[in-house]
């Protein structure tokens with residue numbers, strides 16, 4: 014899904030690469046180094062049973078060929094040995110997710126790259142991503158914290174300020190006594206959201222900045238490093254608490270630049286189910302304030318309406334620019350991506366035009382934006398070049414038989430196919446009803462409801478009658494020619510006509 018891809022590419026920029034992608038799976042015969050004594054080996058035959066017996070266990074999904082996994086192995090083993098002596102004991106386990114029989118486990122746990130570590134709580138009923146460091150000491154301290162109580166008792170003002178200064182979101186429950194249903198519900202909240210926020214509880218509201226609350230009853234105070242800084246809440250229904258914390262901890266305006274303290278909020282932004290409005294500009298050339306104040310007004314105006322706002326610095330946003338096919342000379346620009354993937358673009362926007370443009374978007378007046386390479390002036394090679402802006406004219410409503418290759422510039426199989434496709438094109442050169450064409454699917458938006466392109470190269474054939482079929486033959490000249498002849502002939506004879514796309 015498109016939005017997922019954006020967040021992944023941003024994540025890559027943010028996190029550097031500590032991660033080998035599943036799709037990049039080259040295979041190598043290298044084996045994990047000697048299996049250690051403390052890390053428990055699990056596989057498809059025993060993982061579920063083993064996990065069911067434990068309240069807290071960490072499972073690493075690895076592949077033997079993965080370099081980052083090999084680097085992690087000794088650290089993980091060392092951490093396992095230290096954690097085996099703590100109370101309560103924390104168990105570290107691993108699964109070779111590359112092993113054929115274990116692949117169903119990998120998909121059950123939604124493993125997309127290696128290594129991936131999951132924290133499984135309460136016999137596996139709660140699954141959580143491990144987001145801690147990769148060195149032994151870091152693993153140990155992260156997991157000690159994770160396996161301990163989610164909310165810590167705050168006993169001094171220093172306990173509070175040290176967390177607030179760390180720039181994280183802090184949620185504090187204030188209770189007349191540390192027991193009872195409100196307190197238990199707060200503990201449940203802390204357990205559910207422990208990954209996203211810090212939690213504390215206290216019986217002394219005077220420890221907290223921003224003073225006492227007159228009601229005296231239990232209340233929750235959320236501290237955040239942006240917007241109104243402090244928000245109080247006095248309901249203790251678990252769902253209401255979760256909703257309160259989740260909504261309150263999303264900034265009205267998420268900032269995306271090279272400052273790592275913004276990155277957790279950027280990740281949250283891209284993981285949110287909302288439509289996304291992104292304003293990109295140069296943060297260091299003096300325009301920031303003028304844009305920020307206008308844009309923030311708009312963000313406040315649309316708060317709670319399913320649209321989230323981000324402001325990104327050009328210097329940090331190369332990945333996003335590439336993904337959206339936008340250029341630095343279009344900056345400052347706003348791009349809105351709806352949940353269905355449809356995009357809307359306003360290049361070279363001025364602060365005063367933001368509000369009216371977002372309103373036009375909301376009113377459905379703005380036309381969707383399509384990423385496209387320029388339509389080439391000269392297109393006289395045997396294999397014709399199609400771009401997003403010429404796809405309709407050259408392929409979909411051309412009335413011709415078109416074999417269209419979707420390729421990526423970096424794809425080796427595409428390079429191997431190129432001369433073959435050339436020969437096919439040459440052999441049809443005298444046939445005005447047949448076109449052989451290619452489109453760079455990384456530089457052009459593809460209508461996904463028409464073409465299901467999952468890998469490269471993918472070939473589709475569109476008959477003159479409008480039928481669209483996936484090419485599933487061998488990548489040889491003979492097979493392609495046969496395929497074209499067969500499918501154009503069938504269509505002509507039967508006169509079948511699928512809905513024109």
Ligand SMILES: *[C@@H]1O[C@H](CO)[C@@H](O)[C@H](O)[C@H]1NC(C)=O
Pocket residue numbers: 053054055056058059063
């Ligand atoms: C799970 O099964 C594998 C393969 O049979 C074995 O190597 C491993 O020790 C088992 N793990 C446990 C905890 O029983």
Ligand SMILES: *[C@@H]1O[C@H](CO)[C@@H](O)[C@H](O)[C@H]1NC(C)=O
Pocket residue numbers: 194195198248249250251252
């Ligand atoms: C605690 O949460 C449960 C479940 O959400 C709810 O039914 C109950 O009313 C809550 N208790 C209080 C004191 O709010």
Ligand SMILES: *[C@@H]1O[C@H](CO)[C@@H](O)[C@H](O)[C@H]1NC(C)=O
Pocket residue numbers: 295296297298327328341
């Ligand atoms: C942003 O502006 C600064 C200051 O004018 C300039 O030095 C820098 O090159 C600009 N960055 C980009 C990516 O245009």
